[in-house]
Amino acid sequence: MKKTLALAFVLATPLLSIAQSSKPDAKLLLQDIKVLSADSMxxxxxxTKGSEKAQAYILRRFKEVGLKPFNGNYKQHFSIDTKRAQVPEATNLVGYIPGKSDKAIVITAHYxxxxxxxxxxxxGADDNASGVGALLAAAAHFSKHPPKHTLIFAALDGEELGLQGAKAFLEQPPVPVQNILLNIxxxxxxxxxKGELYASGTYHYPQLKPYLEKVKPRKKAKLMLGHDRPEQGQDDWTGQSDHFRFHERGIPYVYFGVEDHPHYHKPTDDFENVNTVFYPDAAALVIDFLEIADSSLQRISVQKKSAAQR
Structure with missing residues (x-):
């Protein structure tokens, strides 16, 4: 029987109110999502060749925003061999911004x-060129505002084929798994x-809730908590994206996403349907949370509950 996880946070200082000044470059953010969701990809x-084109673009942007490669290489190759697909060479793209601590926060988005x-x-403009665009915006922000913890930015492959990129990342992590404090x-x-961005995960990791509650609404986007309770069925997002692989290993996560819409997994998930006023503010909410977590999060002790305690 699968065990649930509880965690205790050890803070060096009280939870701080962070000045939320992050403002992603909206023009660049929209350019990234437009390029990655073009027909040419x-x-x-x-x-596929389309995947290779996307990789080339993301790698160029990694370098532009100042991400460093681990051991001189941004690429993490792996194979996918499942009932759903066989891909001899899939590729995660991983870079980082060094912090003052060897503890790390891993920021992920599948491309x-x-x-x-x-x-x-x-x-796939929303799913998930939008996540990659926000990941690049976060990397650009922290390149200019050095973080306390090491921030690892991973554009993951193979999410649509069973969260395979996240699985490969954790099988050969660039830092020891025990040093990963959090997955965003x-x-x-x-x-x-409706201007709603959901943060999922506090049901499993309630100690993250005070951090999320400190994120102030933006003009066109506000943060909602939920979509993480087992009784919600398909509306429980716990296992529905790459964060699940971190959760399996007892690494706390926060998953940011919108509720399903008519374009989900449809040919109409195009740039033309992106909400261009909501999206920059949604990305800003994620960066705000990342600032808060980076500032205060020190160490996580993970304890497993017995079935009787769940």
């Missing part, structure tokens, strides 16, 4: 999508007409 299916089907290109995962941030 062919839907970014793992192992793959589902490719082409029946003559239609599934461009972004998957679908750009299409929501």
């Amino acid at each position: 062919q839907g970014r299916l793992s192992g 793959d999508h589902v490719g082409e089907r029946e003559g239609n290109i599934y461009n 995962n972004m998957d679908m941030l750009s299409i929501n007409n």
Whole structure:
């Protein structure tokens, strides 16, 4: 039987109110999502020419925003061999910004999508060019504002094929797994007409709630908590993106995303349907939370509950 996890935070100082001054470059953010969701990327299916084009663009942007490679290489190659797909060479793209601590926060967003089907290109603007754009915006912010903890930015492959990129990342992590304090995962941030961005994970890790509650609403986006309780069925997002692989290993996570919309996994998930006023503010909310967590989070002690305690 799967065990749930509880965690205790040890803080060097009381939880601080952080000045939330992060403002992503909206023009660049929208350019990133537009390029990654163009027809020329062919839907970014793992192992395809479209995926290679997306990798080339993301790597150029990694260098532009100042991310450093581990051991001189941004690429982490792995293979996918499952009932769903066989991909001899899939590729995660990983860079980092060094902190004052050897403890790390891992920021993830998958760049793959589902490719082409029946003559239609599934461009995946929201799913998940939007997450990659926000990841790049966060990296640009912390390149100018050095973090306390080491921040690892991972654009993951193979999410659509069973969270394979996150699995490979944790099988050969760039830092010891025990040094990873938190995973912040972004998957679908750009299409929501109610101005709602969800932060999922506090059901499993309630000690994260005070950090999230310190994130102030932006003009066009506000943070909502939820979508993480087992009784919610399909509305429980715990296992629905790359953060689940971290959760499996007892690494706390916060998953940022919007609720499903009519374009989800449809050929209409195009740049033209991105909410261009909501998306920059949604990305800003994630960066605000990352600032708060980086400032205060020191060490996490993970304890497993017995079935009787759950």
